Every structure is written in structure tokens, then in C-alpha cells.
Amino acid sequence: MNSELLKKAHEKISSTPVLINLISKRERELINGAKPLVKPQSLDEDKCDIALREVAEGKLIAEIDFDSIAKAEDAKTKWNQKRVNVNSLFAD
Numbered sequence: 001m002n003s004e005l006l007k008k009a010h011e012k013i014s015s016t017p018v019l020i021n022l023i024s025k026r027e028r029e030l031i032n033g034a035k036p037l038v039k040p041q042s043l044d045e046d047k048c049d050i051a052l053r054e055v056a057e058g059k060l061i062a063e064i065d066f067d068s069i070a071k072a073e074d075a076k077t078k079w080n081q082k083r084v085n086v087n088s089l090f091a092d
Contacts, residue, residue, distance in 0.1 A: 002049050008056035015062075019055070022062045026051040 013019040030036060030047040037059040040050055054060035 001046070002052065005049055005052035005056055009052045012055050012058065013062055018062050018064070022055065022060070023048060023051045026054065026060060 009023070010016070010019060013022065026034075027047045030050055036050050037054045038050065038057055051060070
């Protein structure tokens with residue numbers, strides 16, 4: 001993995017977990033035969049580097065579904081409240 005490409009990609013997508021997941025998913029797509037969004041620099045260029053260049057050049061972006069995140073957080077909060085209430089029933 002090219003560290004300079006990683007820095008450039010991180011400037012475009014500042015969230016490290018999002019960047020890691022995006023690059024990982026795109027690398028799998030490239031391995032499975034997806035067409036690169038940028039011209040490979042060589043025939044044996046690493047798929048991870050291609051994915052990083054796609055992000056660094058703005059050809060690949062991450063979309064975040066904030067509604068889904070809010071729903072998941074709400075469900076987690078409700079679950080934790082129920083768990084606390086059940087535990088309090090058995091407390092001495």
C-alpha cells in the first residue's frame with residue numbers, strides 16, 4: 001500500500017473507519033473483475049492502490065446514511081434501557 005496515496009485519500013475521507021471499509025469493499029470489487037475508475041499505472045498495480053487513487057482523485061466517494069445510523073443508535077439505547085430494567089428486577 002502506497003502511504004502517499006493513503007494520505008491523499010484520507011484528506012478526501014477523514015473518517016478512518018469509513019475509508020478502510022470503502023477501500024476494502026472497492027478492492028474486492030476490483031479483484032472480482034470490476035473496471036477501475038482510473039487508469040492503472042501498470043499491469044500489476046496493487047488493487048488497493050488503485051482504490052486509493054480512485055478516492056484521492058475524487059472518482060470514488062462514501063455516502064453515509066445518517067437516518068440508518070440514528071435508528072441503530074435509538075435501537076441500541078432502547079435495548080440498553082430494557083436490559084437495565086430487567087437486571088433491576090433481580091437486584092437485592
